[in-house]
Amino acid sequence: MMLMISYMTMTLMLTMLMMLMMKMITKKSIIDLNKSSPFECGMNTISYKRLPFSSHFFLIAVIFLIFDIEIIMISPTIMTMKTSSPMMWMITSFSFITIIIMGLYYEWSNGLIKWSK
Template structure:
């Protein structure tokens, strides 16, 4: 038996054991808290049309913007292999400056303050 077959058999056996244990273990001690669905603190059986704070929405939008920024800047280390690396670094710096200025503006306007 070669090494690849041995590793494949060990991986299949280990994953099967873990899958069986994961199905068997939660059934040992069920209680009310484990059986109830968790919905971020909201009552899952209540009305879905509850008022939502605008501040949470703004923070979520900021979070998405900075996640997008990270996704755009992740390939930046390979930018020096392009035909014009100076242009790549210029545009990356422009994105950083634009988002930093926007964050400072939001901060100065009080959009990140929770207590008024």
């Protein structure tokens, strides 16, 4: 028990020593108001104007995420090819790919994929 307490004490002392050395070694910087203010998404927070946001860009991003997730869902079908029957595997794979193609056609026919309108 005493050995464990001494190890914990030594670990704590070593950690404190390392933190103290890091504090002494690191570069001291002058706190600047502009540098310490948050800067998000390329917009300066000092100005309070709202910039217009393209909703079409948002739709393209959502479509990309949906198709990306669908591709991730297709990947395990290659591993299940060994354990399932070939006919059942082909029916499942083709039906899933058909659903993906139908979704792509729907988005294409509604003009969601066109960047310029």
